[in-house]
Amino acid sequence: MPEALGRRALGWVLAGVTLVWRGLCRVRTVRDPRPALRAAHTPYVMALLHAHQVTGILANDERRGELAAMVSRSADGELVVPSMRARGIRPVRGSGGDLNKGGPRALTEMSGLLRQGMAGLLTVDGPKGPRNQVKRGVAELALRVPGAVVVPVLALPSRRWVLGRTWERFQIPLPFSRLSLVFGETVRPKEGEGAEGLRQRIEVELSRLEREWDPGEAAAASVEPLAAAPSLSRSA
Numbered sequence: 001m002p003e004a005l006g007r008r009a010l011g012w013v014l015a016g017v018t019l020v021w022r023g024l025c026r027v028r029t030v031r032d033p034r035p036a037l038r039a040a041h042t043p044y045v046m047a048l049l050h051a052h053q054v055t056g057i058l059a060n061d062e063r064r065g066e067l068a069a070m071v072s073r074s075a076d077g078e079l080v081v082p083s084m085r086a087r088g089i090r091p092v093r094g095s096g097g098d099l100n101k102g103g104p105r106a107l108t109e110m111s112g113l114l115r116q117g118m119a120g121l122l123t124v125d126g127p128k129g130p131r132n133q134v135k136r137g138v139a140e141l142a143l144r145v146p147g148a149v150v151v152p153v154l155a156l157p158s159r160r161w162v163l164g165r166t167w168e169r170f171q172i173p174l175p176f177s178r179l180s181l182v183f184g185e186t187v188r189p190k191e192g193e194g195a196e197g198l199r200q201r202i203e204v205e206l207s208r209l210e211r212e213w214d215p216g217e218a219a220a221a222s223v224e225p226l227a228a229a230p231s232l233s234r235s236a
Contacts, residue, residue: 008082010079011078011079011080011081011083014082015082015083015085018058018083019086021058021173022058022087024175024176025058025059025179026177026178027059027179027181028180029061029182029183030180030182030183031183031184032183033151034151037149037186042148042149043114043115043119043120043145043146043149044114044148044149044150044151045110045114045119045121045122045138046119046122046150046151046152047122047124047153047206048122048123048153048154049123049124049168049210050126050129050168052123052156053080053123053126054171054173055157055171055173055179056121056123056155056181057084057089058087059181060087061181062089063088066088066117066119067089067090067118067119067121068090068091068109068110068114068118069090069091069092069120069122070092070093070094070107070110070122070137071093072093072094072126073093073094074127077093081093090113090118092106092109092110093106094106103137107140107141111141111144111145114141114145115145122138124137124202125168129167129168131168131221132206132221133203134200134206136195136196136199138150138199139196139198142198143189143194148189149188150187150188151184151186151187152183152184152185152187152202152205152206152209153181153183153184153209154180154206154213154214155179155180155181156180156182156213157171157174157177157178157180158178158179159173159176160172160173160174160177161174164220168221169217169220169221184205184206184208184209185205187205
């Protein structure tokens, strides 16, 4: 019990740091499809890499109470929840990457929120990787909500720490960074398509997007050599 209370207190301290950190950064969006999706009343869920979750929380520009994000029931997830709340994000506890650990209940709650008009956010290669390997949860969610689409997005800081020894090469934006939300092509479920086919198409688009906008990290996280491309951000 003392350990849990200590973790909860640390989470709220981090939430305060998050608010200060956000005030020191600027946010921009690139190729943002969300205004058109909202205008058409199209439900959508954003697919984000686990490495980008801190930048994603900081850069959230949805109006308070209009974005729900799935977060694991792990100790790390417990630390993240207060920062999400501080940034106006509704946390839904469970893992889309592990449908045996609260995943089914969390997907049911998420699908209900999407039907009510909220947007969704999943870190699609978490909670344990491998990096860039999209799990089935995001596809399952999109298929549960009529008309829903998946929006791949990178959350990239212009200056950052990259924790190279973590499985996902976790990124922490530096103060006074520009936080860019870079959107890929919207992935729409095809008629008769199953979760596996949709999952594969999301994975392909998200990996393509990272190769285009963050080739250094894409190459570092892959055993395959990648062609050079214009880079948006650099590591500190």
